[in-house]
Amino acid sequence: MDRAEIVHQNFLSRVARGDLPSGHAPRKGLGATEAVSLFRAQVLSRALDRTSRKMQKAGQGFYTIGSSGHEGMAAVAQALRPDDIAFLHYRDAAFQIARADQVPGQQIAWDMLLSFACSSEDPTSGGRHKVLGSRALMIPPQTSTIASHLPKAVGAAYSLGAARRHPPEHRTLPEDGIAMCSFGDASANHSTAQGAINTAGWTSVQSIPLPLLFVCEDNGIGISVKTPSGWIKASMQHRPGIRYFEADGLDLYQTYAVAREAAEYVRTRRKPAFLHLRTVRLYGHAGADVPTTYLSKAEVEADEANDPLLHSVRLLADAGALARDQALGIYEETCTRTDRIAAEAAKRPHLRSAADVMASLIPPKRECKPTNGPAPEAREAAFGGDLRAMDDPQPMSRLINWALTDLMLEHGEIVCMGEDVGRKGGVYGVTQKLMQRFGPDRVIDTLLDEQSILGLAIGMGHNGFVPIPEIQFLAYLHNAEDQLRGEAATLPFFSNGQFTNPMIVRIAGLGYQKGFGGHFHNDNSLAVLRDIPGIVLACPSTGADAAMMLRECVRLAREEQRVVVFLEPIALYPMRDLSAPQDGAWMTRYPAPDRRIALGEVGQVGEGKDLAIVTYGNGNYLSQQALPDLSDAGIGTRVIDLRWLAPLPEEALLRSVEGCAHVLIVDECRRTGSQSEALMTLFSEKTELPAARVVAEDSFIATGPAYAAPLPSKEGIVAAARQLVEGTR
Template identity: 75%
Template structure:
């Protein structure tokens, strides 16, 4: 017999017989009316779990990881405020149901069943996933199962204090709010979670406000791997900067009192706390999981005998809030209501087309306060002597610095964060002087943890800031890429555009950096960024383009709420010369602050029709370096600088190569998985020109004199052009 049916039948039989498990007497501040409400939320959570399994059996529902055994989370919701943003564990249906009782006008049963059915009318995801979440209840949807939401919870908590000092236009969290973040005991071991705990402690240790309540729901097992008895308590009781609270999740009175004390501590002290709630897991991990296949039957039955709803019936009776007969009737009535509502829900429409599914990949635009930029006096005061240097050509690194200065002057909601961005001014000096100009509140030196850097940015974005995090080197992004893929880019998709976390992530990367670091400081792999739906990837090739593209990146994040990555070629940061020493031909003057390069706008050098060299980043530099030799061979070329690698500027590309007899793609990323693969496919479909590509080898990059031998070179471009035009490719 199905364990869910066994648990259900046991509840009916034992409550009717007043056969209730023993436990502590009810104690604490929980009054009768609220206790009864918490119990009813638990009943609804249980009824929904049962119905989800029945719906799946009939192919009317599509997700059965339930919350049975975790009904005590309703007591925690009751101890918090609806204005406390909640990032929830996937077993927290009872939390969301109880929070719905705190906000008028909610139709929680209907809404959650729509989610089970993946109906397009589901108010949180629009039918894209069964997720907990509600805009009205301040619960962003979560699809993570391995605690990847913890770093952004840290960021959201940090944003509350930051908004007190510099309140952005689109801030949504009140000054006295706290952030609630729950997860399972198995997830607490994940490196992402450990990084978030460490960051919270690191921040708290320095007395920086961080009103965050972590909540570990400890049911003692992760799918089939047990958590060692006492492990969570042993590892979290003595962490510096993180106050520990513990409660019995089977006892709603104890849970409410402890959660209230923990929330009061966080709200009053503005410091993080760790709430350890002991729970049980009923029904196994999910619908397809049979717990008795890997656990002794006696152990499974012992957990079922500790059904938290049975404990709640006892506690309600002992407190005088509700008699067992009334509790049994409430349980039955709840199940009957769920059955009635589900019969209607399964008739509701579903997503049917790719266009409907993808409609929320791109977030909605938002109204932003118009700005004409800072006045001349303000710019003069901030830039100081740099104003005089703007009339002279400068390398890319300096023009990026000035562009960031103008952007931060113009938009007070911009904050930058990353290792060494403030006091040191970045590894390559790109952010020098910005801390002096704007203060440590807006130039945040973080600890060395890329997941925490991106989590800080994602969380702050959800409270109205426009974050510009920095990852020092492209190779370091791979430690934290899931924060972009699994959290930032998916949020508008799974919230039907109701939640967003816009940002402009700056990364120093690509190859050709001489004599420093090899692979970890020269990384030419961008595939990990290009295959994230909705993410914009910008790669400038010179300083003026970098300044103008950064302005567009900020506009895209600020006004269109996009997740944007600006990949800045390290080797071009200091580049001054093109053909000869001290010719200064790769430096540019600082463009007027009003100038920008729009998304999808490519750069074109020359108007030759023999060959179009399509490239980006360092490839644009090398191709320009190759021009004299190409022309000396009697070939009339043009260079097309992609600038935007994702999404590819298809229409602009077609217009840029129009009339050319041949197209050579020069791609500094790898032969397999590189940008050239997409470009070759595109031109094969849209052009009749002869095609060829010159790419980097499928290799990591070495240190020393051989730093560039695996990537395209000036001579290699000349040879490839000649071979293509002369028909030797």
């Protein structure tokens, strides 16, 4: 027999003969009816684990990581309210089942079995993944196994206090609610978890409200690697700003009492707490895992002897809530019922086509209140003397600042956040004066942790805010890219559009900073962003475009609930001149606040028919510098600015090159993995135009005078254009 069957038979025989593990007497606080209800939730969780394995063997189910041993989480659910947002560990089926009992109209066994079967009727993911989660139960689905949901739990907790001060239009969480996140002892060691816990403490010691309950389910092992005895308590007990609680997750009554105390502390004090819950892991990690290959048989059997269901039977009997034979009857009836429901769930339809799978990549649109901008006196008070400068051409950095100001005046749910964005006004001054204009609640100076910055944004997006987090340099994004790839972008996909986390991530990046900072401040690779399904990637090249595109990005996030990345070319922030010193040709005037550049709308300079240069960012600047030389060579040229890098504006691009004889792609990113590859493919597949590309070399960027050596240049663009055009004449 496998371990699951051994645990099952042990339960049946030990309960029948009264051979139950010893332990403390049941603590007060949990009534008989509640206790029996929680036991039923625990039993259903166990039955679902067993059934999932049967379904997998029959080719009807596709997930076997179970919750057996962690059934004490049912008591944690009972200690919380069903409208407290909960980001769950993947072993928390008992929590979801117990919470379903708190909300009328739930069919939790049917719903979860549809998920096991990956049926398109699964109410959580629509058949895309087996996930815990439910909109009705305020449990956003998680697909991570390494605690990457903790940063956004911090953000959701922060949003509860922020929403009290500035209620957003689409607030979804109650004013007196708390946030909860659970994770395993092995995941607690991950840098993502450590960063989130550190951020929670850092925030708490500054007396900023953060009603968050961390729940660490400590079963002593991560797949096959043991957690050192006492490690979680020793490392978490004395964290500044976080109150530590511990309970035996095998004891239903104690777990409820301690969890209720912890939740009450968080709810009333508006401070974070850490609940350390002892659990065991039964069956091994997943269906294919055989624990006796890396643990001794004695160790495995010791955990099995501590089955929390056996503890619950004893405790319920001692409390006079449920006799042993009644408990056994509940167990047997639940196992039978679960198998019966599974047989029906396995017959339900599945997703069939790519279109079916992709249907939830783009979130649903939502109704938003129309806004017509702030009152003139409010705008005048915010801008002050800057209003007089709006008639004059300005560099990009200043126009982005003004655009952010107008947007924050118009939409009170917009919140900016990041390293140095507040008092300092950003490394390049882009967010200067925003904190003075809107206060520290809406312009948040964060600690130096990109995972926490993006997690804060994701969590605030859960509660109706429109966050605009800033990543100081593109190279710094790689510390936290999974917050976009594995969390923000996947949420609507795995929740069938029921949960969203709209945001606009501002990132300063790309090259051409004349050697400043080397590749840490001159990162010219966007591959990690371009291939994330569902996100929008924007890159302006002029100040006016930046202002109008940023407005469209906010509209996309606010009304269409999209995750948007707004990439700002650092080298173009201060750029004033184009062809000659002091010509001022690259500066632009601030466009009226109601003007936008729509998603997919490309820019164009020139009407030449010999050559179309397709480019973006710094490439647009360099290509326009090359225009006089190309004109002198008799090459009629038009320069097409992509603006939108994902999704690629294919139709607009194909229209923009109509009537041209050649296409030259100028891409400041690297030869491998750059936009140029997709563009070359597009023009090859959709046109017969001769095409070539000018790209950066596959190299990091050096500090000092050699910074530009691997990058495209005006001279390189001219040479490539002449070779392409003249070589085919």
